[in-house]
Structures are given as structure tokens and as C-alpha cells.
Amino acid sequence: MKAFRILILGGVVAALWFATAAAYALAVDGGKPKVDPKADTLLRTFCNYIQSLPQFSCDVTLTMKTASEGMKQEIETTYGFAMEKPNKLALRHKRGAPANTVVSDGTTLYASMGNRYESKDAPKSLEDLFQAAPIAGNMLFLDNLMRKDVYAAIMEGVTQTSYAGRETLDGQTCDRLSFKQEEFDWDLWITTNDKPVVVRVLTDMSKSMATMRADMPGVKAASMTVENRFEHWSAGADLAKETFVFVPPEGAKKVPALFDGMEEEAPESGEDAASPADLIGHAAPAFSLATLDGGKAGLPVPGLTNAVVVLDFWATWSGPSRKDLPFVAKLTAGYKDKGVVFYAVNEQEPEDRASDYLKKLGVSCTVALDRDGEVGGLYRVRGIPQTVLIGKDGKIRAIHVGMVPDFEATLTHELNILVEGKPLADATVAPEVKVTPEVKVTPEVIVTPAVKVTPQEK
Numbered sequence: 001m002k003a004f005r006i007l008i009l010g011g012v013v014a015a016l017w018f019a020t021a022a023a024y025a026l027a028v029d030g031g032k033p034k035v036d037p038k039a040d041t042l043l044r045t046f047c048n049y050i051q052s053l054p055q056f057s058c059d060v061t062l063t064m065k066t067a068s069e070g071m072k073q074e075i076e077t078t079y080g081f082a083m084e085k086p087n088k089l090a091l092r093h094k095r096g097a098p099a100n101t102v103v104s105d106g107t108t109l110y111a112s113m114g115n116r117y118e119s120k121d122a123p124k125s126l127e128d129l130f131q132a133a134p135i136a137g138n139m140l141f142l143d144n145l146m147r148k149d150v151y152a153a154i155m156e157g158v159t160q161t162s163y164a165g166r167e168t169l170d171g172q173t174c175d176r177l178s179f180k181q182e183e184f185d186w187d188l189w190i191t192t193n194d195k196p197v198v199v200r201v202l203t204d205m206s207k208s209m210a211t212m213r214a215d216m217p218g219v220k221a222a223s224m225t226v227e228n229r230f231e232h233w234s235a236g237a238d239l240a241k242e243t244f245v246f247v248p249p250e251g252a253k254k255v256p257a258l259f260d261g262m263e264e265e266a267p268e269s270g271e272d273a274a275s276p277a278d279l280i281g282h283a284a285p286a287f288s289l290a291t292l293d294g295g296k297a298g299l300p301v302p303g304l305t306n307a308v309v310v311l312d313f314w315a316t317w318s319g320p321s322r323k324d325l326p327f328v329a330k331l332t333a334g335y336k337d338k339g340v341v342f343y344a345v346n347e348q349e350p351e352d353r354a355s356d357y358l359k360k361l362g363v364s365c366t367v368a369l370d371r372d373g374e375v376g377g378l379y380r381v382r383g384i385p386q387t388v389l390i391g392k393d394g395k396i397r398a399i400h401v402g403m404v405p406d407f408e409a410t411l412t413h414e415l416n417i418l419v420e421g422k423p424l425a426d427a428t429v430a431p432e433v434k435v436t437p438e439v440k441v442t443p444e445v446i447v448t449p450a451v452k453v454t455p456q457e458k
Helices: 011-024 037-052 126-132 150-155 206-215 319-333 351-361 374-378 407-418
Strands: 008-010 055-068 071-084 088-096 101-105 108-113 116-121 158-169 172-181 185-191 198-204 222-235 287-290 296-299 308-314 340-347 367-370 386-390 396-401 439-442 445-448 451-453
Touching: 037 150, 037 158, 037 172, 037 185, 055 088, 071 319, 158 185, 172 198, 206 222, 287 367, 287 374, 308 319, 308 407, 319 340, 319 351, 319 407, 340 374, 351 367, 367 374, 386 407, 396 407
Parallel strands: 008 445, 308 340, 340 367
Antiparallel strands: 055 071, 055 222, 071 088, 088 101, 101 108, 108 116, 158 172, 172 185, 185 198, 198 222, 287 296, 308 386, 386 396, 396 451, 439 445
16 A cells, blocks of 8 residues: 555644655565465455446545644544546545545546635546545545556555454444555455445554654654545446536635645735735624524624624644633633623534534533634634634734644733733733744645734734
8 A cells, every 4th residue: 555645734643644654655565475365365356346346436534543742633534435437536525624625527627625726637547537636545545446456556565464354343244454564554344245345444653653753853652543434335336427527616716736826825915815814903704603502603793792702713623622622711701701702613513523522521612613614714714723812893813823832821811901902912011923824845745833823903
């Protein structure tokens, strides 16, 4: 199995994942692998069946878990996938961590992310398409299934295979196959019927982590697993015509290349500004959202004037949100009698998931549901969590993105000034911080570090 390719990551996961992917790319075939006969027979049967299909569709959920120095982070994204030979494909982001959508209608290849999309001539084969498109690639294990020789793609870099027995996953009886490679180990679960499909792929990156600690002196211990869960398989059945039709996101701008120039696009102000920093000193965008308890949240605040408003954009898949949200909710609650309104704005997740998550955290606050991400777009949410402070004059006075050092002290200091109706720029003890822009690493790797935007008067 080849190297992972990466789209957008942040925080601890970015540093670990980027380095891990680099090591993953070094896993090459150093000789003839030790092949377990039973595992090999099952794998070949699976590969031959997948390779014989003219079309298929499924959903796949990618979960990345990391642990480092006592910090744990989990990011989850679900995609809908469909393919039709020779070169039609649709990979659509459905929920979870932000990701891109890629569609080939057989003539044109489209890719979109956020408010940008690109188009170009579609490659003639699915194998070439995966090389040409900005796709999550091996992260979803799908690259292997699109190859002319599926077995060879899966076995690339493998040094040993073994049969690990039968297990039941999601009510399906599966054969579990284990694979060893130089830099990582992984397991594959496939159904036991005569038309086997993949149900789960779990990759343990421990060996890569151990190898790279010398290059990451600040990380004494780190671990990472990457899991793919497949469901809703439709193998061989005709697909709806609209499956491979691309519709640009509302308001999206066509660009020559999806990732080129993303870090440079930052107009000075206005609705098309790309950076959260551009919003500071401007009127906070108005919005109205349903809340988790069936009410309404929005700006202007219903029935209240001269309020200081704190918006905390969060998601259950964001590790930093687990630390950020409970303390921001508790801190702002202490300012309720001083006219501070707090909205925890959940980004594009099902209500039951958000509700269960908050119960586990023991958090009680007003949760606004940004189901389509429209409000997140208005506030230039490019990393989660993002905390926005709005003064009594209705203008944005501070924005904090990611894990900010001494955030509790900083937020307390800013709220104390805002509840008095003073601008933050007048505060002589306001901390001096810098805006850290997105860093583009490669055309397919964008690392978004935690940033804090300095409040300033405009």
C-alpha cells in the first residue's frame, strides 16, 4: 500500500501527520514478501471481484487518532464515493472535518473546497484520475481499488501477510488479513461471501513514529492510527445519472488550480476577504440559526441591545475544541449578568452527535447549529476552534483561532474591557500577538497552524 496524500490538517495532527506521511512514502518493497497462503487466496479473490466491477458506490469514514505528550486528538470525515469505468468518479464530502469534493463526469474533472473550485480535462482512466486529482488518495484506501491491478497496488511495499481469523463487524462476518510494511502495519477486513467487499482498514503508524522521534525532539512519545470504515456498498448496480454531475457550491469562485494562491488571497476588507483578520473592526455579519434546544440564536441578539457577544465555532472531531469549549462556556457564563451572550456554533454536524458530545463533556450552553457552514463562511472560519468577540457597538474586536497560549487570561482580560464598552485597542496591557497565515506545504498538503489575530481598531 502506497503513501498517503494529505489535504488539510491542523494543530498537533498536522505536525505528526505530515511527518508520518513522509516516512510512509519510504515504505518500498525490499524483497519478496512472506505470504500466508490463506490470506493470499482471500486477498486475490477480493481483488479480482473488485477489479471485475464496472461500477460501485459506498460511503467511507476516515478517522485519524493521534496521541502525544498526554494530548489526544481525533479527526473524523465521511465521504460518499462512486465510480464507473473507464473514468467517471465522485468523491463527495458528507460530514465531519473539512475536506474537498472531486467529480469526474468522464469529460471534465472538477474539484472544490470551500468557496473555490477548479476544472480540467478528465484523465482517460481511473488510475490516471487519482494521480491528477487533489484527492485524499490512500487515506481512504480507494486509490488501491481504482488500479488496473488491485492486488499489486495493495501488496506494494508489503513484507509479510497473515490470516488473523474471522470477526463480526457491523453485523457482517469478515475475514481479517494482517499486513506488515517497513514503516507501518495494517489490517484489512473483507466480507466472507462470494462477492467480498472491504469493511474496515486500520493502519498503525507506531513504527513510523518511533523512527521519526529523532527528527522531532519536542515529541517524546507519539502514536497515530488511521481507520477507514466502509458501509452502504452497492456493487455492480447501475448508478443514478446525477451521481457524476458537479454543481459548484453557491457563491464559489472558479480558479485555475484549487490550492494555488490560497495563502495569498486576502483582500483588504469586505465580504470576499479571505482571512479572519480582515473582519476585525468591521460590523459582525448578521445571522440567524436554530439552536440545539429548539430556539433561535443570532445577530442582532433577539430581544437584547448593547450586548457583548462571544461566538465559539467548534466541532466534535476537533481535539482542541474538547479543551476550549468547556472553559469558554464556563468563563462567559460568569459574565452573563454583565450583558455577555455566548453562542457555541457547531459546524455542520448532526444534532444528536453534538448533543451526545456536550453531555459527555458536561457542557451546558446555547448551541447554534450551522448546518450548512454558511455562518462559518461569513466569519472566515478556517480552523477550529475559532472564538470571535463582538463589542457592544456590534463590531468584531478580537478573533482567536486554534489553541492559544494563556487563552483564559487573555479572554478574561478582553471581556473585562468590552463589558465596559471600551475598544480593545485602547488597552495598554493588551497582549501583542501576530497573525500566522496558512502555510502551503505542497500542492496537496496545507497545514493550518493555531493562530491568534491581534485586536485592532479600524
